[in-house]
Amino acid sequence: MFAIFRKEISDFFSSFTGYIVIVVFLLFNSLFMWVFPGEWNILESGYAGLDTLFFLSPWVFLFLVPAVTMKTFAEEKRLGTIELIFTRPVTEREIIWGKYFASVILVLLALLPCLIYYFSVFNLGETPGNLDRGGTWGAFIGLFFLAAIYASAGIFASSLTDNQVVAFIVAVLLSFVLYSGFDSFAYLPGLKKLDEFVINLGINEHYKSISRGVLDIRDIAYFLAVIVIFNEATRLVLLSRKWKKKH
Amino acid sequence: MKNNQGSKNIKVKSWLQFILTVAVVIIIASLSSLVRIRLDLTEDRRYTLSDPTVKILNDLRNDIYIQVYLDGEMPIPLKRLRRSVQEMLDEFRIASGRRVDYEFINPAAVKDVKQREAQFQILSDKGLSPVYAQAPDDEGGLSTKMIFPGMIINYNGIEIPVNFLKNNQAISYEQNILH
Numbered sequence: 001m002f003a004i005f006r007k008e009i010s011d012f013f014s015s016f017t018g019y020i021v022i023v024v025f026l027l028f029n030s031l032f033m034w035v036f037p038g039e040w041n042i043l044e045s046g047y048a049g050l051d052t053l054f055f056l057s058p059w060v061f062l063f064l065v066p067a068v069t070m071k072t073f074a075e076e077k078r079l080g081t082i083e084l085i086f087t088r089p090v091t092e093r094e095i096i097w098g099k100y101f102a103s104v105i106l107v108l109l110a111l112l113p114c115l116i117y118y119f120s121v122f123n124l125g126e127t128p129g130n131l132d133r134g135g136t137w138g139a140f141i142g143l144f145f146l147a148a149i150y151a152s153a154g155i156f157a158s159s160l161t162d163n164q165v166v167a168f169i170v171a172v173l174l175s176f177v178l179y180s181g182f183d184s185f186a187y188l189p190g191l192k193k194l195d196e197f198v199i200n201l202g203i204n205e206h207y208k209s210i211s212r213g214v215l216d217i218r219d220i221a222y223f224l225a226v227i228v229i230f231n232e233a234t235r236l237v238l239l240s241r242k243w244k245k246k247h
Numbered sequence: 248m249k250n251n252q253g254s255k256n257i258k259v260k261s262w263l264q265f266i267l268t269v270a271v272v273i274i275i276a277s278l279s280s281l282v283r284i285r286l287d288l289t290e291d292r293r294y295t296l297s298d299p300t301v302k303i304l305n306d307l308r309n310d311i312y313i314q315v316y317l318d319g320e321m322p323i324p325l326k327r328l329r330r331s332v333q334e335m336l337d338e339f340r341i342a343s344g345r346r347v348d349y350e351f352i353n354p355a356a357v358k359d360v361k362q363r364e365a366q367f368q369i370l371s372d373k374g375l376s377p378v379y380a381q382a383p384d385d386e387g388g389l390s391t392k393m394i395f396p397g398m399i400i401n402y403n404g405i406e407i408p409v410n411f412l413k414n415n416q417a418i419s420y421e422q423n424i425l426h
Binding site for chain 2: 133134135137138195196213214215216217218221222224225228229232233235236239240242243
C-alpha cells in the first residue's frame with residue numbers, strides 16, 4: 001500500500017496536478033476573502049470570522065478534488081498499466097487505499113496554508129484573538145472530512161471508466177448530490193415524512209454540525225462510513241474484471 | 248464451462264463481500280449514535296452542561312416533568328430545534344439520574360377546530376408565545392401554522408413556561424443557543 005501511496009504522491013508533484021490544485025484553491029479563496037470587494041470580503045464584513053472560507057471551500061473542492069482523483073484509475077485503465085499493478089502481490093484494497101490516501105494528503109496540503117488565514121484574522125481583530133476558535137477548528141476538521149468524502153467518491157467514479165473526462169463529470173455529480181443534493185431531496189413532497197433522515201444522509205448537515213465546534217462521534221462515524229462504502233464500491237468495480245471475461 | 252462457473256462464483260463472492268462490509272459499516276455507524284461521545288472545542292463550552300447545571304440536576308429531590316409543545320409537521324429549522332431540545336433534555340435526564348422526564352406534545356394534533364383553538368388558548372394563557380410558520384400541507388399548498396416553540400416545566404406542582412425563541416416578529420430559527 002505504501003509503495004502505491006508514494007508513487008501517486010510523486011505523480012502529483014512530478015506533473016503539474018498537485019501544484020495546480022493547491023495554487024488554484026488558495027488563489028480562489030484568497031481573492032474572494034481578501035481582495036475582491038463584496039459580501040465575501042472579510043475586511044469589509046467587519047467580523048473576525050472565516051465564514052467565507054468555510055462556505056466557499058466545499059464548492060471549490062467540488063471541482064478540484066474530482067480533478068485530482070479522475071486520473072487515479074481511468075488513466076491506468078486507458079494505458080493498461082492497471083494490469084501491471086494487478087500482477088503484483090497487492091490486494092485491491094491496498095491499491096485503492098494507497099491511491100485514496102495520496103489524494104487525501106494532497107487535499108490536506110492545500111488546506112494547510114489556510115492556517116495563515118486563521119492567524120491573520122486572529123490577529124487582525126480589533127481585540128486580537130477575538131475569534132471563535134472552537135468553531136473555526138471544527139470547521140477545518142469538517143472541511144477535511146468533506147474533501148475526504150469527495151476523494152472517495154472521485155476514485156469510485158474514476159474506477160468506472162477509462163475516460164478521465166467522464167470520471168471527472170461523474171465525480172462532480174456524485175459529490176454534489178452528497179453535499180447538497182440530499183438537502184434538496186428532503187423537500188420533495190413524497191419524502192416529507194422522512195425529511196430529517198434524508199438530510200442526515202447528506203454531507204451538509206454533518207459539516208454544519210462539526211462547524212459549530214463540537215466533534216460528535218455520530219458525525220465522524222458518518223464521514224468514515226461514507227468513505228469506506230465508496231472505497232468498497234470501488235473494490236467491487238475492480239473485482240468485476242474477473243467475472244467479465246468469458247472464455 | 249468450468250471456467251465460466253468459477254468466474255460466476257467470484258462474482259457472487261465479491262458482491263457478498265461488498266454487501267457484508269457495507270452492512271457492517273452502516274450498523275457500526277448507526278450504533279455510534281447510541282453512545283454520546285462528543286468533544287466540545289468551543290471556549291465557552293457552549294454545548295456542554297456546565298458544572299453548576301450538573302450540580303443542580305444532581306441535587307433534585309423530586310421529579311421534574313417537562314412538556315414540550317414542539318411536535319408534528321413543521322418546517323425543518325424547527326425540527327432541528329426540536330432535536331437539539333431533545334438532545335439537551337436527554338443530557339439533563341442522564342445527569343439527573345432519571346429525575347427529569349419529558350414528553351413531546353403536538354398541540355395541533357386535535358382535528359376538531361374548536362378544541363384546537365381552546366388548546367392554543369390554554370397554552371398562551373400559560374405563558375407560551377406562538378410563532379407563525381409557513382408549512383406545506385397535505386394538499387400540496389402552503390398553510391400558515393401556529394407553532395408553540397416552548398415547554399412547560401412541572402416541579403413540585405409549579406408550572407414554569409419557557410419559550411425557546413425570544414423575538415417572535417419574524418421567526419428567527421437560528422436561535423439555538425438559547426439554553
